[in-house]
Amino acid sequence: MGKMITRRTHRIVNALALLVGGVCASVMVGVAILMSAPQLAFAHSAGDGRIMFHATRPLSQEAALRAGAEAWAEMQDTPFGPPDHQIDVYVTGGAGWRHQVFFRPATWAGGITYPILSTRTIFLRDVDLEAGRLVGSEGPIPDPRDLTYYLVHEMTHLRHGETVGPIAFLRTPHWVREGIPDIAALGSADTDLMAAAMAGAVLQRDTFGSYPVERVCATMVLAQPGMDMVRLLRLDAPMRDPRSCMTLPALVVE
Structure with missing residues (x-):
């Protein structure tokens, strides 16, 4: 009798596992379809x-x-x-x-x-x-x-x-990946914003955009002699804080 109950339990567990697996697979397929065809x-x-x-x-x-x-x-x-x-x-x-x-x-x-x-x-x-x-x-x-x-x-x-392809895009440091779009949308950081960032002030998103510190850093690095957008996209250095931005090109530019 015990063996029959055990076998029955196993069948129920296996059936439930198949059901859950099927539901999860269906959800994953549905999400994949929506991501490729959101319309x-x-x-x-x-x-x-x-x-x-x-x-x-x-x-x-x-x-x-x-x-x-x-x-x-x-x-x-x-x-x-x-x-x-x-x-x-x-x-x-x-x-x-x-x-x-x-x-x-x-x-x-x-x-x-x-x-x-x-x-x-x-x-x-x-x-x-x-x-x-x-x-x-x-x-x-x-x-x-x-x-x-x-x-x-x-x-x-x-x-x-x-422009750079998916692999290079993923390898782009966060401060570059977000700083450039905020420069595009709001312009380069002005001197007051850069001074505030260098002083460690809290930069409010509702005043300076979504990524004010990243915009400051990208602005400062682009201002370095010999720097341009192509070289900026090749940088492979983290932004520790805005005060490190002035030294980033010297560390990583060939």
């Missing part, structure tokens, strides 16, 4: 051949065209310039399963890209196209991080990955 999860679109916005709710075509045109114009003067193909911007709404899937590495972030998977795709948490604002968990995000800021920042990530 399947968004019913509404607006924009043009340069920037298309996609969302679960209807979007204003006029507002989408205006937002896209402003961001595209700003990209003209960025380190990598604008892309030569359409950019698709997916608005997850900031909550729900779409946000959890597409923002899984950083659910708190305003925007995210995966340049090693696609150099055409941006995910934003939520937007007010008419106001030109990204909407965070506590409401519209104030200047200087407006919608144009986020679009330019994220497009610069895509252009960076497109």
